[in-house]
Amino acid sequence: MKTSIRLYSLAFLAIIGIASMAKGQMAGDTEATDTTTVDSVKEVPETAIVDEVIWVVGDEAILKSDVEAMRLQAAQDGLRWNGDPDCVIPEQIAVQKLYLHQAAIDSIEVSQSEVSQMVDQQINGWIQMIGSKEKLEEYKKQTVTQMRNELNDVVKDRLMAQKMQKQLVEDISVTPAEVRKYFSTLPEDSIPYVPTEVEVQIITQTPKIEQQEINRVKETLRDFTDRITRGESSFTTLARLYSEDPGTARQGGELDYTGRGMLDPAFANVAFNLTDPKKVSKIVESEFGYHIIQLIDKRGDKIKVRHILMKPQVSDEAVENCLNRLDSIRNDITAGKFTFEEGASYISDDKDTKNNKGLMSNATEMTRTSKFRMQDLPSEIAIVVDTMKVGEVSAPFSLINNRGKQVCAIVKLKNRVDGHKAKITEDFQVMKEVVENKRRAEKLHKWVVDKIKVTYVRINPRYKDCKFEYDGWIR
Incomplete structure (x- = not known):
């Protein structure tokens, strides 16, 4: 699906966008008391705007920078848009926000390990495609660490939206009779090609x-523990500087409230036994490397901790x-x-x-x-x-x-x-998936249209002539 194109949000520009919305973009929702000021905002050339809010979906803003970042990334990945990118991109971002909003309502979660795995797969894929880590960093003008940090929230949102979609269509199924009926009506040139x-x-x-390398990692983590215990450094600072978990390092190693089942078992066993927020755990070995953990809070069957991860080098x-x-x-x-x-x-x-x-x-x-x-x-x-x-x-x-x-x-x-043209006798499963996917797409399309009807949407007037995939954006 084309919707798998990544949303590379520039988070630091959100401050500018929100400020812009507060000062000017939302002025149309209330009666203006100074028409001169409002007119002067409208006359600012679009090219002079550093960033702006172009759509609002619920209480989520879509920035011009979000769209431009997504357009740039698609160009780097060699992807093409099915339609006008100026219309398609903000609509895709808006649809994802609808799924994320529903995921929050339904308490859908993704674990940090899932996010980290997906981030690693993405970066490793880029490295394989371009030839080496050094060439990738030169091409993107970023370090791999910066790429990981930038990808983390993007991948987390993508996984949350995917889980929400899967939940919405998990009851879709078709019978063999429905599959045969569907393909009996298709012209020959529409029969799917099985690659x-x-x-x-x-x-x-x-x-x-090597044991020497493991000892080096453990000794470093023991030193961190000693520095934290003596009050020379904070856990948060050391995590930001040294943790090799890209998803949490920039948050000072913090993992938000998480259930036991979402964590590596060895990590969870130690984390859930912590009782004193002032103390640091023993060194924990998980499938990702070696950790030290500090308790922040417990709430029911969920725990909030921070950790530092270090990975021995091969x-x-x-x-x-x-x-x-x-x-x-x-x-x-x-x-x-x-x-x-x-x-x-x-x-x-x-x-x-x-x-x-x-x-x-x-x-x-x-x-x-x-x-x-x-x-x-x-x-x-x-x-x-x-x-x-x-x-x-x-x-x-x-x-x-x-x-x-x-x-x-x-x-x-x-x-x-x-590869060959699908045959009902040999490729029934493939043909069944074609019909199921069609039903899933129809159900998701209807869900989005219905969701738009009950969601606050505000769109910059310059998008009013767009041909959108979903009805109801323009009101």
């Missing part, structure tokens, strides 16, 4: 981090040793000493696939399947799989997994189905 799909199995091994030698181990495993599989499936079940470190004989799962917003289009695979895996034959086991390679950790892997191409 090449593959099923991939994977075995991963995690490079061993050496080049450790990666090389890991690749060599996997090369030996591959040789044993090829020699018939054991199967790839057995290796995945007993040797692989990948907890998401080892209980499924290494078979990778493609989880989208609405469905979960083992079939991947090439563009849906992690880029490092897609490059390897592209030239493989069914049943072949790859040479070892390294990649960044969905938790932001460097791992080594071998993959087996389990199945490949070349």
Whole structure:
């Protein structure tokens, strides 16, 4: 969906926009007492405005800078708009705000680990696309840390909106008869084309981090604890300066009220046992690295804490040793000493696939399947799989997994189905998803239109001639 284009809000400009709204943009809602002042605001050329509020949806403002940032990012990603960007972009932002407002009402949450994983995937994808971390920083004129900080709120909002959409359409289902009826009425040139799909199995091994490096991280965290305890530094300051969690570092390491189930289990076990806000926890190892935690408050079954995360660095030698181990495993599989499936079940470190004989799962917003289009695979895996034959086991390679950790892997191409026109006898699941997606889109479209009717909307008059996807914006 085109709506997956990222909303890169420039948060610091919101202050300017809100001030502008308070001083001038909202003046039309009350009777003006000084017509000279109002006229002078209207006469300011648009090009002279640093930033302004162009839409208001509920109590949320959409800034001109939001639109320009989204337009710029789309251009950098090579994405094109289906219509006039000046109209399409603010409407997409407005629709997301409707979903976010409903998500807040329904108490929908996303965990910081989910956000961090998505941020890491996004940045790692950019790095793979452009060639290196250094080239990416040069291209974007930002450090990776700055990119992470900028992406954090954007990704969190995107995930919240997606969860809200999923909840709204979770009851959508169709029968085989409905699927056959739908496609029986379609002309031949409208039958969907099924792109090449593959099923991939994977075995991963995690490079061993040297004890010296682990000791360095732990000693640094102990030093932080001592400095906090002695009153030499605050937890908040140290988190801002040194925490490697991009989602919380700029907030002084603060995680807002969160339930136990939304946190890493090891992290949650320690955090929920804290009782004294003045004390710092022992060092905690989670799947993301090592933490120290400080309690802020408890409220029912939720906890508010701050933390500092540090990640031990993997050496080049450790990666090389890991690749060599996997090369030996591959040789044993090829020699018939054991199967790839057995290796995945007993040797692989990948907890998401080892209980499924290494078979990778493609989880989208609405469905979960083992079939991947090439563009849906992690880029490092897609490059390897592209030239493989069914049943072949790859040479070892390294990649960044969905938790932001460097791992080594071998993959087996389990199945490949070349692209073709969908057939009801062979591609029923694909055709079923087409019908379900159509029903979901119809329901979401109706929900947005209905939501607009009961939501305060105020739009700059220059957008009145736009051809919007949803009715009701202009009143």
